Amino acid sequence: MGWLTRIKDSLLTKIRKKIPKKDLQSVEKARQEKKIKKIEPEVHKKEQKKEELAVEPIKKKRAFFGLFKKKEKLKEVPKIEKDPEKKKSWFQKLKTGLFKSSEKISQGVKKIFVNKKLDIQTLNDLEELLIMADLGPTAAEKLTAELANEKFDKDIKPEEVRTFLAKKIEETLEEVAIPLVLDNIQKPIVVLVVGVNGTGKTTTIGKLAHQYSSEGKKIMIAACDTFRAAAVEQLQIWAERSSAEFVKGTQDCDAAGLAYEALEKAKSKNIDILFIDTAGRVQNRTELMEELAKIIRVIRKLDLESPHHCLLTLDATTGQNALSQVEIFKEMAEISGLIVTKLDGSAKGGILLSLAEKFRLPVHAIGVGEKIEDLQSFEAKEFAESLMGLEK
Numbered sequence: 001m002g003w004l005t006r007i008k009d010s011l012l013t014k015i016r017k018k019i020p021k022k023d024l025q026s027v028e029k030a031r032q033e034k035k036i037k038k039i040e041p042e043v044h045k046k047e048q049k050k051e052e053l054a055v056e057p058i059k060k061k062r063a064f065f066g067l068f069k070k071k072e073k074l075k076e077v078p079k080i081e082k083d084p085e086k087k088k089s090w091f092q093k094l095k096t097g098l099f100k101s102s103e104k105i106s107q108g109v110k111k112i113f114v115n116k117k118l119d120i121q122t123l124n125d126l127e128e129l130l131i132m133a134d135l136g137p138t139a140a141e142k143l144t145a146e147l148a149n150e151k152f153d154k155d156i157k158p159e160e161v162r163t164f165l166a167k168k169i170e171e172t173l174e175e176v177a178i179p180l181v182l183d184n185i186q187k188p189i190v191v192l193v194v195g196v197n198g199t200g201k202t203t204t205i206g207k208l209a210h211q212y213s214s215e216g217k218k219i220m221i222a223a224c225d226t227f228r229a230a231a232v233e234q235l236q237i238w239a240e241r242s243s244a245e246f247v248k249g250t251q252d253c254d255a256a257g258l259a260y261e262a263l264e265k266a267k268s269k270n271i272d273i274l275f276i277d278t279a280g281r282v283q284n285r286t287e288l289m290e291e292l293a294k295i296i297r298v299i300r301k302l303d304l305e306s307p308h309h310c311l312l313t314l315d316a317t318t319g320q321n322a323l324s325q326v327e328i329f330k331e332m333a334e335i336s337g338l339i340v341t342k343l344d345g346s347a348k349g350g351i352l353l354s355l356a357e358k359f360r361l362p363v364h365a366i367g368v369g370e371k372i373e374d375l376q377s378f379e380a381k382e383f384a385e386s387l388m389g390l391e392k
């Protein structure tokens with residue numbers, strides 16, 4: 001609970017003592033109404049954003065290889081049929097992966113709402129729980145206000161609370177759950193992957209390369225993290241697994257020069273997708289910034305529009321720290337989308353909501369494990385339900 005809320009609450013307690021009991025309810029209702037009014041401009045902004053997003057070219061591109069389904073937010077479009085068995089097993093994996101996060105929320109909600117009406121206290125407790133689960137203060141306040149709007153002073157069961165929250169969370173996440181569309185109007189599509197050390201850049205490239213190559217795409221991977229020899233070896237193993245072409249340099253060679261060489265090769269070999277892995281030395285921000293800027297500058301000599309995608313990987317276990325990582329990397333490169341990894345080891349799955357509220361950047365995929373099949377497209381509904389520990 002924030003200090004402001006605490007002050008407001010202590011004032012309320014003082015006021016309560018002076019108000020006859022029968023009038024107390026109307027005071028509390030008025031307070032909630034004020035809280036709800038605050039979110040109205042947000043809702044308006046959301047509508048505006050939806051309109052803006054509707055004209056973004058990224059939405060118009062076609063769906064790619066079943067992993068990522070086509071999604072146009074404002075139109076009802078039939079979903080690309082996925083193998084129901086595979087879909088079910090992914091949902092189970094997601095649920096298992098998000099167990100730490102969902103357990104924290106489910107248990108918390110259960111404790112707060114045992115035979116209780118929705119009142120100021122339960123709302124405050126819920127808000128605090130959601131903040132603790134890394135949903136962020138904005139989302140936490142908005143969600144509790146929305147719940148108050150519908151259910152204030154009414155009996156409500158924990159299950160109902162979770163279902164309500166899942167629905168609202170889904171609505172927010174829907175805006176950012178945008179598939180990674182790598183179509184082939186031009187060849188190659190250049191995908192630059194950036195992020196802090198250990199957030200899963202190399203693994204993500206390996207997983208994506210494998211998935212796209214099994215759809216018949218010609219893939220090339222460039223090991224532009226020339227800082228660590230082990231990083232190159234790790235990437236080479238992933239490249240071999242997906243029969244991707246592999247471009248590497250000597251240790252500590254110029255990353256930008258290597259990226260240029262890789263793009264030249266990719267062009268001559270008619271490659272569909274070129275993935276560029278990068279180093280994640282954020283402790284030396286200036287150097288990293290210069291290196292990334294140079295990679296982009298240099299590959300643009302060969303293709304003015306490259307990189308066509310600049311993906312930022314974020315480790316969910318770092319919770320709110322992911323927000324500052326986005327800030328840092330946005331300064332260095334034009335981030336086109338996010339990949340959130342390690343949701344399986346984290347109790348901070350709510351971070352997706354914080355990210356969505358703050359940056360509205362597309363979340364293309366999420367990772368819930370180290371295996372190839374553990375990276376999948378980000379779908380708002382299944383994520384929100386898994387986060388709230390709901391049964392399918």
Ligand SMILES: Nc1nc2c(ncn2[C@@H]2O[C@H](COP(=O)(O)OP(=O)(O)OP(=O)(O)O)[C@@H](O)[C@H]2O)c(=O)[nH]1
Pocket residue numbers: 195196197198199200201202203204225231279280281313341342343344345366367368369370374
């Ligand atoms: N549990 C889990 N582990 C993951 C996931 N994604 C990546 N990892 C693991 O996280 C570790 C770091 O992943 P890397 O892909 O090497 O990360 P990186 O960003 O390339 O790291 P640097 O090259 O050091 O900057 C590896 O052990 C991966 O197997 C995930 O979704 N879940």
Ligand SMILES: [Mg+2]
Pocket residue numbers: 201202203225231277278
């Ligand atoms: Mg790496």
